[in-house]
Amino acid sequence: MSPFAAQIEQEIFIVPSLELECGAVLKQAPVAYKTWGKLNGAKDNVMVICHSFSGDADAGSWWGTLMGPNKAFDTNRFFIFCANALGSPYGSASPVTTNPDTGKPYGPSFPQTTIRDDVRIHKLVLDALSVRSVAVALGGSMGGMASLEWPLCSPPGYVKCIIPIATCARHSAWGIGWGEVQRQAIYGDPRYGDGWYTEQPASGLAAARLAATLTYGSRDSFENRFGRSTVGVIGKGDGTDGQDATYTPRQPFSAQAHLHEEGEKFVKRFDANCYIHITHKLDTHDIARGRVSDPLSPSALPTVLATLPERSMVISMAGDTMFPNSEQKEIADGIKGGVLATVPTLEGHDGFLLEVEAVSECVGEFLRKEFGELYVGEGEGEEP
Numbered sequence: 001m002s003p004f005a006a007q008i009e010q011e012i013f014i015v016p017s018l019e020l021e022c023g024a025v026l027k028q029a030p031v032a033y034k035t036w037g038k039l040n041g042a043k044d045n046v047m048v049i050c051h052s053f054s055g056d057a058d059a060g061s062w063w064g065t066l067m068g069p070n071k072a073f074d075t076n077r078f079f080i081f082c083a084n085a086l087g088s089p090y091g092s093a094s095p096v097t098t099n100p101d102t103g104k105p106y107g108p109s110f111p112q113t114t115i116r117d118d119v120r121i122h123k124l125v126l127d128a129l130s131v132r133s134v135a136v137a138l139g140g141s142m143g144g145m146a147s148l149e150w151p152l153c154s155p156p157g158y159v160k161c162i163i164p165i166a167t168c169a170r171h172s173a174w175g176i177g178w179g180e181v182q183r184q185a186i187y188g189d190p191r192y193g194d195g196w197y198t199e200q201p202a203s204g205l206a207a208a209r210l211a212a213t214l215t216y217g218s219r220d221s222f223e224n225r226f227g228r229s230t231v232g233v234i235g236k237g238d239g240t241d242g243q244d245a246t247y248t249p250r251q252p253f254s255a256q257a258h259l260h261e262e263g264e265k266f267v268k269r270f271d272a273n274c275y276i277h278i279t280h281k282l283d284t285h286d287i288a289r290g291r292v293s294d295p296l297s298p299s300a301l302p303t304v305l306a307t308l309p310e311r312s313m314v315i316s317m318a319g320d321t322m323f324p325n326s327e328q329k330e331i332a333d334g335i336k337g338g339v340l341a342t343v344p345t346l347e348g349h350d351g352f353l354l355e356v357e358a359v360s361e362c363v364g365e366f367l368r369k370e371f372g373e374l375y376v377g378e379g380e381g382e383e384p
Contacts, residue, residue, distance in 0.1 A: 032091025050139030108195025206263030218348030305334025
C-alpha cells in the first residue's frame with residue numbers, strides 16, 4: 001500500500017483487468033473506496049461523491065460537516081459511496097502503486113487515465129456491491145467533471161440526477177495553461193529525474209502547489225485575508241492595527257508565508273508523478289470528445305448536455321476564477337430543466353469546500369425535492 005494511503009481507513013477492490021481510453025490495460029488494479037449508510041432493498045438509494053484534485057475516498061474527512069443523519073449527505077436515507085480516482089496517491093492504481101508485471105512502482109510509466117476511466121472503474125465496484133442504480137452523483141472541481149461523466153459512461157437511466165459543483169463541461173485553455181505551469185515547476189526540480197526519483201522533488205512539487213493555491217482562491221479572498229500584512233502581523237499592516245507597516249528587505253508578507261506553508265504541507269501528503277498525472281487527466285476533460293462528429297463546434301456541448309439527467313442542479317461559486325460562473329451557467333442551461341445556484345463567497349473556487357452551510361442548503365433542498373420518497377418515514381425525526 002502507498003504510504004500516502006496507509007493512514008486512511010478504506011476498502012480496496014481489485015479489478016482484474018481494465019482497458020483504459022488510451023488503449024493500455026491495467027491489471028490487478030486496486031480501487032480504494034469508502035461507504036456510509038445502508039443500501040435499500042431496491043438497491044437504488046445510492047449517492048456517489050466524487051473527490052477533487054488532491055482529495056481521497058474519505059469524503060468524511062473533507063466534507064464531513066455535510067455528512068450524517070438529516071444532513072445534506074444523509075446517511076439515514078442514502079448509501080453513500082466515494083472512490084479514489086486513478087492516478088491519485090491515496091490507494092487506487094497510480095504511479096505509486098505496484099506494477100504487477102515488474103513488481104515495482106509504476107512511477108512515470110503509469111498509463112494516462114481520464115475522468116471517464118475513473119467512472120468506468122468505479123462503476124465496477126458498485127456492481128460488486130450489488131448497486132442497481134445511482135440516485136445522485138455529485139462532486140466539486142475535478143469531482144464535478146466526474147459527476148458529469150457518470151450518466152454518460154453508464155447505461156441510460158442508471159444515474160437519476162447529478163449535482164456538478166464549481167466545474168466545467170470541458171477544461172478551458174486557461175485551466176490547461178495553469179496545469180502546464182505546475183508541471184513545468186516539477187520538471188524543473190533537479191531531483192525529478194524524468195520521474196524515476198528516489199526522493200520526492202519537494203521544491204518543484206511545492207512550487208506547483210503554490211501556483212495552484214492562487215487559482216483556488218481569488219484576488220478578493222487574498223486581499224481580505226492578508227492585504228499587505230507581514231508575518232506575525234494581524235490585520236492589513238497599514239499601521240491601523242498598531243503594527244509597523246514599513247517594509248524592510250526580505251521581510252515576508254503574510255500572503256507569501258501562506259503560500260509556502262501550503263507548499264510545505266502538500267509535499268508531505270502527495271506525490272509529484274501523481275500530480276503530473278492528474279493535471280493531464282484534467283486536460284482530457286471534454287464531455288463532447290468522441291460523442292459528436294465535431295467536438296469543437298458551437299453545438300457540441302449543448303448536444304451532449306441535453307442528454308444529461310433532467311432537472312439536475314449545478315452549483316457555482318461567485319468569483320471563481322478557475323471555473324468561472326459562465327461555465328456553470330453553460331451546464332445548467334444545457335440540461336433540460338437544469339437549475340443553477342450561485343453561492344456568494346469571497347473564497348473563489350475553494351468556496352465549494354469552505355462554504356459548507358451554503359452548499360449544504362443547496363444540496364439538501366434539491367435532494368428533498370427530487371427524492372421526497374426517501375425522506376418519508378424512519379429517521380425523519382432524528383436530530384442532525
